Amino acid sequence: MKTIEENIRDVEAKIAAACERVGRDPSEVTLIAVTKTVKPETAQLAVDAGIQNVGENRVQEYRNKRENLDPQINVHFIGQLQRNKVKYIVSDVACIHSVDRLSLAQEISRRAQGANVSVRVLIQVGFDDDENRGGVAPAELPALARQIEDMPGLELCGLMCVAPVDADAQQTRAVFRQLRVLRDELSQMLGRKLEHLSMGMSGDYEMAVEEGATFVRVGTTIFGARV
Ligand SMILES: *Cc1c(COP(=O)(O)O)cnc(C)c1O
Secondary structure, three states, rough: OOOOOHHHHHHHHHHHHHHHHHHOOHHHHHEEEEEOOOOHHHHHHHHHHHOOOEEEEEEHHHHHHHHHOOOOOOOEOOOOOOHHHHOOOOOOEEEEEEOOOHHHHHHHHHHHHHHHOOOOEEEEOOOOOOOOHEEOOOOOOOHHHHHOOOOOOOEEEEEEEEOOOOOOHHHHHHHHHHHHHHHHEEEHHOOOOOOEEEEOOOHHHHHHHHOOOOEEEEOHHHOOOOO
């Protein structure tokens, strides 16, 4: 079995190769090691191997990693977020990837102002009809983006998606491409470039990089299957 460090080196090499194929600079792509369900000691091994960004999808685990990892490490929130839990992450989160509704954005804005911080957020876009997985419908994205753009304490940095579970490779690539088009259209609408595209997980991050991802969120390939 390979070590966590070897797994990370493999993922980095594949990101670099994907960049090479499409003429991108690998420094544009940030690898987020998804540490959900992984013990802080194990997450620390990834940090020792050079990981600077980790991702969590539950508030309690987020706090656990925050308290056990170096404060310099960026901890991203990538899961569905309830409004009443925003207060637990707002002051030290690197970026919230999963903003998908106005009420959530308003609460982040309110708490960010209270904590005197500016919170980087991505809007999660949903490309399937499964509401449980979160994400705003593409048709509703421009209105939500405009509202978030005007909210104090929020810094809109781009878009995030999770490919539909049942999508094949071709459909997944189409989804990534669509997210990029939406990002470019929004940038036009807002009159400034939205930098980030958070897309790609263990099964599809190379394709996501080919399609323009700036954040890839990789768990299983680094830490092994979650139990
Ligand atoms: C769990 C999770 C990931 C990582 O998935 P892997 O397939 O283990 O790489 C990425 N993004 C989100 C939103 C997740 O919940």
